[in-house]
Amino acid sequence: MTISSSPNQTAPRPVFIVSDGTAITAETLAQAVLTQFPNLNYEQRRIPFIDSVEKATATADRINQVQERTGMRPLVFSTFSRKTISEAFCEECTGYVTELFRSFVNPLEEELGMESTHQVGETHRIRNEENYDRRIAAIDYTLTHDDGQTDYGLEEAEVILVGVSRSGKTPTSLYLAMQFGIKTANYPLIPEDFERGTLPEALQSVKDKLFGLTIAPERLHDIRNERRPNSRYASLENCRAEIAACEAMMNRNGISYLSSTTKSIEEIAATIIATLHLEKHERIG
Amino acid sequence: MTISSSPNQTAPRPVFIVSDGTAITAETLAQAVLTQFPNLNYEQRRIPFIDSVEKATATADRINQVQERTGMRPLVFSTFSRKTISEAFCEECTGYVTELFRSFVNPLEEELGMESTHQVGETHRIRNEENYDRRIAAIDYTLTHDDGQTDYGLEEAEVILVGVSRSGKTPTSLYLAMQFGIKTANYPLIPEDFERGTLPEALQSVKDKLFGLTIAPERLHDIRNERRPNSRYASLENCRAEIAACEAMMNRNGISYLSSTTKSIEEIAATIIATLHLEKHERIG
Incomplete structure (x- = not known):
């Protein structure tokens, strides 16, 4: 619960993430805003499923008590889709409330000349069964085609990640499948391939789908050492x-690649989508 | 790219998601707001990494051209952390712009008595290496402990999902690991267990970590039929x-469970976190 970016400061500012749904959107909003204040020392608490006026009032009271106890005004990030709940909460809460729907949905009603539904929890509900099925199919595909397990069906992939062992291929593959429904395979490049000097046979016909991951040797050494301490596999020399x-192999074959060393999975995924022109895939969830 | 919620209406309203970072936050914002307008027919395009004034102006021009061509004012959802880029974009763009940072970060500067950094792309950057390592460790753990593959290390799990084959355990496990760094195992409950009438031996000592998934028989039948058409395994009778x-087994053992039939992975995950009191886990990315 504690995220102390500046542990030497005074007591952390209380932050609450409140929603009548999963609170995922509210938390994304809070993180986007708060990372703009790296010197802010804060302690964050998530309170989802506040889906009645009674719960909203009780939650506001609980937050007010924190303010009384700590003497600090809590920051509250909320997404209440239902107006009555939102109003009850905002009226009661003495914290600094950033309410997404009040700020953006209401003005948009005017621009569109259209009433919003004020339905709870629609954002992270399945838009339709098709969308859900696509997501599950992509995850299944990615698990089956993890780590070069099989060449069968490789042509079905929309992305095939390549790179040395432990360069971050599996997490990135799963992220693309989970968040965008993109069928992603990943295929390790191993010493044998480097000795032979050519890409694995199975990748020759799908070169337009390849995207490479690389990583700083020192970081790779640390990661591999966790798994197989003091092995030749993990040695800095071998990693280098x-x-x-x-x-060199990716350069020779014209494969786009980037380093996972200082990038998050989200950044890597967004770059792959832009590079391989997969923008048609809407983000799921 | 097309998300036609009402295909019979007139031409879809153009929607643009623009950011100087990954555009993930901007897309989450757009989805949260737009799902409140289920009758809106729109076509969405994501434009990430607009990280210079030149790119911002060019993007605004491109959006303006869409407005001229279609005669419809585009809706734009943006997260520009850098003020100069944001200003250049907003000045040039004739669309209806919802800018997250301008709306929320600037007012918060006053409340906090603190300047924001206006740094690009911090949200989905790794907060620190520790956070990243925790995420990768959770994904590794979850892959190793998928589908009851091994009982070894099961006590390390923070959540162990149980349920019949194809009830949604694997995607939910991966989501918890990926988005919250929660080590999640999953363990199938199979006909043998039901005949014996007791939970698998390996789960007896970790009952406080169990959470169940169930699913409507008709839906399970459809899902299993995709995999093994016309098998006894997939038959509606057997699914029922x-x-x-x-x-019955979950009820007897006091295991909390919910149905994945009409819930998204996000909703299921948020419910599990609330039920098992795992709120200490901050959402990653």
């Missing part, structure tokens, strides 16, 4: 050699 | 029997 050979 | 037995 594998990465150099892998980058 | 397995689910009834599974729910």
Whole structure:
């Protein structure tokens, strides 16, 4: 619960994430806003499913008590889709409330000349069964085609990630499948491939779908050492050699790649989508 | 790219998601707001990494051209962390712009008596290496403990999902690991368990971590039929029997469960976190 970006400061500012749904949108909003204040020391608490006026009033009271106890005005990020709940909460709460729907949905009603539904929890509900099925199919595909397990059906992939072992292929593949419904395979490039000097046979016919991940040798060394301490596989020398050979192979084959060392999975995924022109995939959830 | 909620209406309203970072926050914002207008027919386009004044002006021009061509004012959802870029974009763009940072970050500066950084792309950057490592460790754990593959290390799990085959355990497990860094195992309950009438031996000592998933028999039948058409495994009769037995077993053992039939993975995950009191886990990314 504690996220102390500046542990030496005074007591952390209380932050509450409140919603009548999952609170996922509210938390995304809070994180986007709060990361703009890296010196803010805060303590965050998530309160989802506040779906009645009674719960809203009780939650506001609870937040007010924190203010009384700590002497600090809590920051509240909320997404209440239902007006009555939102009003009851905002009226009662003495914190600094940033309410997404009040700020954006109500003005948009005018622009569109259309009433909004004020329905609860629509955002992270399945838009339709088709969307859900696509997501599950993508996850199934990605699990089956993780780590070069099978070449069968590789042509069905929309993205095939390549790179040395432990360069971040699996998490990125799963993220693309989970969040965008993109069928993503991943295929390791191994010392054998570097010695031979050519891409694995199975990748030759799907070169337009390849995207590479690389990583700083020091970081790879740390990650591999966790798994197989003091092995040749994990040695810094071997990590350096594998990465150099892998980058050379990707360069020779015209494969776009980026380094996972300082990038989050989200940034890597967004870059892959832009590079391979997969923008047609709407973000799911 | 097309998300036609009402295909019979006139031409779809153009929607643009623009950001100097990944555009993930902007897309989440757009989805949260637009799902409140289920009758709006729109066509959405994501434009990430607009990280210079030149790119911002060019993007605004491109959006303006869409307005001229279609005669419809585009809706724009943006998260520009840098003020100069945001201003250049907003000045040039004739669309209806909803800008997250301008709306929320600037007022918060006053409340906090603190300047924001206006740094690009901080939201979905890794907050620190520790956070990233925790995420990767959770994904590794979850993949290793998928589908009851091993009982070894089961006590390390923070959540163990149980349910019949294809009830949604794997996607939910991966989501909890990916988005919250929660080590999640999943364990199938199978006809053998129902005949014996007791939970699998390995789950006896970790009952406080169990959470169940159930599903409507008709839906399970459809899902299983995709995999193994016309099998006994997929038959509606068998699906009904397995689910009834599974729910009875979960009831007998006091295991909380919910139905994945009409819930999104996000909703299921948020409910599990609330039920098992795992709110300490901050959402990652």
